[in-house]
Amino acid sequence: MFCGKHNAREGPVIQFLNVKPNDQFTYSIVLIRGQIINYNHRMGVTHLQIDNENITSCIESAEITTDGKFKVAVELAPGMNHLTFQFCCVTNAIALVFNQRKNPHYLLRIFYIICQNHDGHFQTKNNADNSIECACEKINLAIRMVQCLYAEMMTKNGFARKTFEFVKCVPFYSSLSIAEARQWDQNQLWKHHAKEILAQENDTQHRYKYFGILASTLCENGTIKGNTALGCGDVALFGSGTMHAWPMKFAEIQRCFQDDTLVDGKLLMNDSNGRNSIGGCYATALGSLTHEIGHIFDLGHSRDGVMGNDIDYVNRMFTIEKNPRDLPRRQISKCSNNLKQDISTGGITNNRRLTTIKKSNPILANYHCRRNDDLTFLTENCAIMLNAHKWFNQTDETETSSSSIQYDSKRKIIESMLPLALVEIRSKESGMCMQYYRFDVCSATSAAVADPFNFTIAGNVIEQNYDLIAIDKNGHIMKWSS
Numbered sequence: 001m002f003c004g005k006h007n008a009r010e011g012p013v014i015q016f017l018n019v020k021p022n023d024q025f026t027y028s029i030v031l032i033r034g035q036i037i038n039y040n041h042r043m044g045v046t047h048l049q050i051d052n053e054n055i056t057s058c059i060e061s062a063e064i065t066t067d068g069k070f071k072v073a074v075e076l077a078p079g080m081n082h083l084t085f086q087f088c089c090v091t092n093a094i095a096l097v098f099n100q101r102k103n104p105h106y107l108l109r110i111f112y113i114i115c116q117n118h119d120g121h122f123q124t125k126n127n128a129d130n131s132i133e134c135a136c137e138k139i140n141l142a143i144r145m146v147q148c149l150y151a152e153m154m155t156k157n158g159f160a161r162k163t164f165e166f167v168k169c170v171p172f173y174s175s176l177s178i179a180e181a182r183q184w185d186q187n188q189l190w191k192h193h194a195k196e197i198l199a200q201e202n203d204t205q206h207r208y209k210y211f212g213i214l215a216s217t218l219c220e221n222g223t224i225k226g227n228t229a230l231g232c233g234d235v236a237l238f239g240s241g242t243m244h245a246w247p248m249k250f251a252e253i254q255r256c257f258q259d260d261t262l263v264d265g266k267l268l269m270n271d272s273n274g275r276n277s278i279g280g281c282y283a284t285a286l287g288s289l290t291h292e293i294g295h296i297f298d299l300g301h302s303r304d305g306v307m308g309n310d311i312d313y314v315n316r317m318f319t320i321e322k323n324p325r326d327l328p329r330r331q332i333s334k335c336s337n338n339l340k341q342d343i344s345t346g347g348i349t350n351n352r353r354l355t356t357i358k359k360s361n362p363i364l365a366n367y368h369c370r371r372n373d374d375l376t377f378l379t380e381n382c383a384i385m386l387n388a389h390k391w392f393n394q395t396d397e398t399e400t401s402s403s404s405i406q407y408d409s410k411r412k413i414i415e416s417m418l419p420l421a422l423v424e425i426r427s428k429e430s431g432m433c434m435q436y437y438r439f440d441v442c443s444a445t446s447a448a449v450a451d452p453f454n455f456t457i458a459g460n461v462i463e464q465n466y467d468l469i470a471i472d473k474n475g476h477i478m479k480w481s482s
């Protein structure tokens with residue numbers, strides 16, 4: 001029976017758009033999108049309530065758009081979760097299952113990096129908690145959001161909800177003094193910290209990639225020191241400058257995204273692409289984390305999406321934006337060549353490349369026209385890469401690596417023992433994907449499905465200087481640089 005607010009024959013119905021009953025998740029923060037059929041916002045009920053009976057005191061509220069759509073992040077407890085969605089006088093229940101991957105072999109390790117002669121407190125508003133414990137909590141929550149983002153972005157490309165697994169954040173005590181850290185530029189910081197992390201970890205099995213947040217970041221009268229946002233090789237680093245804006249608990253996420261409180265850029269770091277708000281800083285931080293972590297999962301740059309210019313709109317994925325506005329377009333650029341020197345990683349030397357995102361001149365800025373889209377997505381090549389990637393799959397530890405991918409650069413032929421999943425040609429200059437080939441269906445450039453064992457790159461697509469990356473279906477990667 002419907003209440004007096006609805007037409008007796010055509011009452012509201014709650015529908016889920018991206019989840020089905022008993023869907024399985026390997027991560028605990030899950031995005032649910034849905035719509036209310038026969039919704040009429042003039043009836044005055046503009047929110048629905050979500051209750052997960054497996055997590056006590058978790059009653060959430062989600063705003064409904066005028067056309068009846070909603071989206072909300074929910075937290076799942078291990079095992080089966082029974083969620084009830086209530087809108088006005090109607091309810092719809094759904095069961096979702098959260099089972100973490102069992103003994104994942106490949107993991108992302110998270111460090112909160114503390115320099116010498118520093119107490120590890122990050123910069124924040126007066127009296128707010130900025131302890132090391134608080135930092136680790138905030139970082140863990142942010143990484144769980146990034147896990148969810150990757151899984152959801154994979155589904156936008158038609159893949160299963162795959163994502164990485166991580167080890168909870170712990171402090172990492174650096175040999176670098178805080179005084180030096182605050183004088184160094186981001187490349188110097190990345191080099192030093194990446195080197196000491198890889199040396200300490202001595203990960204001879206190559207099971208780990210590393211994400212570090214620098215406690216050293218400081219905003220002094222609008223000048224940012226001890227900061228970096230770089231992902232390269234196996235190590236991504238990010239400054240703690242906007243951590244003042246990040247939530248510590250799941251229940252605070254939605255409020256944080258919608259928090260319009262102004263950030264005084266003289267006192268605290270304000271990296272929000274012109275929004276100057278707490279919510280803007282949080283959205284940009286999550287987008288940047290996603291971007292830099294993407295690099296250590298071997299993604300290059302794309303024209304748009306999170307590996308391109310669109311790193312500021314993560315809030316649109318999780319909440320309804322009250323006053324959506326177009327932000328100045330960012331420009332991705334390569335920041336440095338001087339990191340090309342190899343860093344020894346227990347006998348393995350990797351050619352590490354550094355990239356960064358830089359704001360474009362606002363006067364020349366283009367504006368996004370796809371207003372209604374949340375703009376947070378992976379381009380097809382990035383999704384194909386991650387779908388095969390070892391960190392995104394339950395890879396068997398005992399798998400003997402009897403695979404190889406060879407590139408004959410003279411004849412432009414790639415030979416692989418296992419079927420190739422993706423071949424990408426990137427500009428050496430910007431790390432931008434110039435051309436890619438997939439092997440399951442026809443590429444845009446050819447009429448036939450390419451041979452996944454023996455592939456020849458057409459001569460006209462290669463510039464003089466290029467990087468080549470190929471991944472096979474089991475996630476073995478070959479990189480080649482001209």
Ligand SMILES: [Zn+2]
Binds near residue numbers: 004005087089090
């Ligand atoms: Zn009703």
Ligand SMILES: [Zn+2]
Binds near residue numbers: 295301
């Ligand atoms: Zn980048």
